[in-house]
Amino acid sequence: MQINAARVNERLAYLTRFGTTPDGGVTRYAFTPAEQAATNTVAGWMAEAGLEVRRDAVGNLFGRLPGRRPGPAVLTGSHLDSVPNGGHYDGPAGVLAALEAVQSMKEQGIVPEYPIEVGSFIGEEGSRFPHGLLGTSFLTGTFPCDEIDHIADRDGVTIAAALRAHGYDPARAAEAAVAPGTYKAYVELHIEQSGMLEARGLPAGIVSGIAGMRQARGVIRGRAEHAGACPMDLRRDPMPAVAEVILEVERAARELSPATRATVGFVQASPGAANVIPAAVELSFDIRDLDGDRRDACVERIRTFFDEVSRRRGLTGEFEVQHTSIPIRCDAHIVQTMHEAAAAINLEPFELPSGAVHDGANVSLICPVGMIFVRSRDGLSHCPQEYTSPEDIAAGTSLLAETLLRLAK
Ligand SMILES: [Zn+2]
Structure with a gap:
């Protein structure tokens, strides 16, 4: 089916004025x-x-194209919020592609068998409140509503206060949860945020799944001493131990599989001075994989090495898992439908995993989920340089429209 490529790109450009x-x-x-x-x-x-x-009840926005039957509906959309000083495509591309697909159907007199709803979900990025995927947490009934008065932004404004200020009653926030069977599928278009599509010269791809994340915090403790006075063989210096651990983190992920990602993004020595051997070094671990067991095996390998190196060097180590999210396999039927949709528009069907977490991870709790990625220039995202060309937006929107058409049949 035809979509209006100029319109979706014009709208994308128009939204850039809000929060530039x-x-x-x-x-x-x-x-x-x-x-x-x-x-x-x-x-x-x-x-x-x-x-x-x-x-x-919490400000998630929906636009519904009725079908011949009352339901269940096919849900499609993304988010309009951003990270601090982020890009203009992460989120809005998915909302506007969904709107374009549905608007084009309506203009062409296509009445789907099942309704199609375009959704824009609040607070996906977790940039303001320390709770990502906020809108779909309410939608899926997984938000801990007794926390609504406690989870606050950096200025101390709670989620409840923000809702109240915008005319919503926080006492009724749980009403945003949809009844089981409301949706038959969820499909989201999103920018890739990596360079796999660019490397293959493809405008868009089919997401196979969303990686599950496990985050941990480690501290290795030694003894603070004078950097000049203390001889090398008398030290209990945690920093070289941390260096060994970081190399093991890289090695573990590389050896396990191409889909395994392991990152140390934070390291802090204390007291943190050039002329003092650190008393302790704290570091973060972020391990992701489409396969939850393989991800957990990676974490355990790192933890074992962490303990071993601490012991061997006469140091004490603490390793604590802090946060885990489950990996999501995209629904086989939706993926198959996307292959058919790709064939209909002469697009090479290419499957790739999502290393980043998206609203689909939440929505998978209430219905089957699928995702489309569009090419990110240089693989960049969450920065002002984030860019997807109008041609790629158009190709992704066409793939989304063909997919929705088939799913809503
Ligand atoms: Zn996003």
């Missing part, structure tokens, strides 16, 4: 004037397209 930063990026947090203006603009476009527009 001095170096051309965007800062658009949940329930801020910039995010509300972007959301209201999209709501206006949904109404213009003739969709039934509504917001749920």
Whole structure:
């Protein structure tokens, strides 16, 4: 089916005005004037397209194209919030591609068997409140509602206060959870945020799954001493131990599989002075894989090495797992449907994993999920340089439209 490539790209360009930063990026947090203006603009476009527009109890926005049957609906969409000084494509590309697909159907007189809903979910990035995938946590009924008065932004504004300030009753936030069977599928288009599509010269690809993450914190303790006075063989210096651990983190992920990712993104020595052997060094671990067992095996290998190196060097180590998210396999039927949709538009079907977490990880708790990635220039995202060409947006939107058409049949 035909989509209006100019329109989806014009809308994408139009949204860049809401929350623009001095170096051309965007800062658009949940329930801020910039995010509300972007959301209201999209709501206006949904109404213009003739969709039934509504917001749920926490401000998730929906535009519905009715089907011949009342339900269950096919849900598609993404988010309009951003990270600090992020890019203009992460999130908005998925909301606007979904709107374009559905608007084009309506203009061409296509009435799907099942309704199709375009969703824009609040607070996906977790940049303002320390709770990512906020909107879909409410939607899927997994948000801990007794925490609504406690989870606050850096200024101490709680989620409850932010809701109240925007006309929502936090006491009714749980009503955003949808009944089982409301949706028959969820499909999200998103920028790739990596360079696999670019390396293969492809505008868009089919996501095979969303990696599960396990984050841990480690501390290795030794003895602070004078960097000049203490001889090398009398030291209990945690820093070389940390260096060994970091190399093992890289080795473990490389040896396990191409889908395993392991990162040490934070290292802090204390007291942290050039002329003092550190008393302790703290470091972070972020391990991800599409295969949860393989991911956990990677974490255990790192933990074993961490303990061994601490012991061998006469140091004490603490290793603590802090956060785990489950890996999601994209639904086999939706993936197959995407292969058919790709064939219909002469796009080479290429499957790739998502290393980043997306709303689909939450939505998979209530219905089958699929994702489409569009090419990110230089693989960059979460920065002002984030870019996807108008041609790639158009190709991804076509793939989404063909997929939705088939899923809503
Ligand atoms: Zn995103």
